[in-house]
Amino acid sequence: MREKILYGAGILGTLWLVRNLYVICLVLPDETAQGAIYRNLFFHVPSWFVSFTAYFAAGLASIAYVAKRNPVADTLAVACVEVGLVFTCVGLATGSIWARIIWGIWWTWDARLTWALITAVIYAGYLMLRRAIDDPTTRAKNAAVLCIFSFVSVMITYKSIEWWRTQHPDPVLSFRTGGGTIDPAMESAVFQNMLALALLAAVMIAVRMRQEAALREVDSLRRMAHAR
């Protein structure tokens, strides 16, 4: 039953994404200043929101693990960090491509990109720590503490870098600028893609969690076999 829901959600997300691609590439007109490459926005911005939400969820799951020691919380945390890291890399890649086309350079040390790179390194470190610890309970415990530290650091770093420098284009989505800088059709496409990607991210997280649950079951079966 659960599998069917996951498959259904996955197919729905994929179809939605395809539909969005159609709208993005064929229906919406080119933007006046940037040309065709502006379409990058539709993947770049949603990737950030999805990855940040994933990290936030991982942080909450880690707090839950510290409080209740429920292994499912630990599973949720690692799944969210992994998927979040994937979307952070997508964001970095799309940002880099966009920067290359618009400004002629592959990388700029502007606030958001710098923050994204630091965030990617921090959570890659989380995954590395998990790999370095063999005992599942110690791994879950220490990883949870690291995840909480990482998320707090990520939030502080975001603010700090903003104060440090900004070269990024000003926010164009209406809820940040109060309207008027972006065509409503484009804005709707951004939100639609955000939801589609979020749905796909949720499916990936759920699949990853099922994988961890299966691992745990194999683990306990192996324990029972060893015990004899």
Place this chain on the structure above:
Amino acid sequence: MSAVVLNAVWKYFGDFAAVQDISLALPPASCLALLGRNGAGKTTVLRMLAGLSTPSQGRVEVLGMPSGDVRARARIGILGHGIGVYDELSAAENLRLFAGLYELPDADRAVTRWLERTWLDHVRDSPAREFSRGMRQRLAVARAFLAQPDLLLLDEPFTSLDDRAIALLQSLLAEALAGGTSVVMSTHQVREAMEMATHAALLVRGKLAHFGPRPPEMLNDPGWLYRTYGEA
């Protein structure tokens, strides 16, 4: 109130069940000899009693409190595989550190007394790094007994002790037992242990094969318990 209670305790390290469903209760002022081959789970049990490790399942109680409770830790003395003293500090500094951590009322006097009792008074200001192995062992013994614990947890304490140190430890243990302290001691040197053990437990591959008052057969025949309850 039992000195030590284990209730359906399991401990996993990843796949491996180091301790499987162990239950026992040790009366106060007893000395439990914890026997078993290497890898049987003796050290794991001692670590859980000391509060260094939490059981995966089940309950561990020491001196009527959950293991790891700060009040329980204040009344426990441990002697593990490592001697637990700092090489860079002198004998006196090491003992003074632990006297402070255990909040002993008259720390300096206690430190001097224990240095004398373990025949380390003449090297009290030398760094532990310079000590011979026997001296380091005696310093560890002083550290374990320093706070007049109500429960002593000793992991293979007689291993690699010279004869003087063995005699010292035995006399200290006898004195502690007479004073109402309980002792849980894992050991391979069954002969030395049996002289003062009141109870014996045998662990076989993580399971409790036997627990009860020390069988009189063991005084003359140390291998008796292994043969009767363990594997050949």
Place this chain on the structure above:
Amino acid sequence: MRFARQSLRIAAKDLRAEMRTKEALNAALAFGVVILVIFSFVLDPGSEAIREMSGGLLWLTFVFAGALILNRAFARELPNDCLDTLLAAPLSGAALFLGKTLASFVLLIIVEGICLPIFGVLYDINWLLQPGLLAAVLLLATWGISVIGTVFSALTVNLRLRELMLPMLVYPIMIPALMAAMRLTTLLVTNEPISNDDWIWFRLLIGFDIIFTSLALGLVEIVLIG
């Protein structure tokens, strides 16, 4: 208060042990001087660029050299199973952590105190222009670094690859404090006034210290008991 007494006992023990051998201290100092020398090949000493980079250069030196000291925080408890003996004592994990952070803090300040004049001599920079504020920056940023380093030392103490993993985990998390320290140090060392905008960096340092110290005190016990 008992908590403070226990922390101070641990801090005193760590400092006493370190002062006997001075291993980590000497290594950190040597490393710090080496970095300062190597940077002289990267930048042209005496140029204006040095003045602008002074804060960054100084703090890079401090954190790279400091890693040697921070790594030792819990690693020094591994020989002779001393960590187990400490954890079995009636000592709270938070007190143990705070004591070790204090000790690392003092050692880092010593390294910084020695590297600073050397830096001044090698790069012809007068760092005594605004000593009070500079001291404040040093103390605040070093405390933040000590807290993070000590917590992560506890997190990685039992890992095989501890020496490799600790820097990789620790540096990205320290970035906000480092940014603030670098910016403020550059201003103070080049004797520029701290504008209203720049006071935000002081606030960042204080906030960083408070947030991560509280977080560490709350969570370190979980890391230490297995």
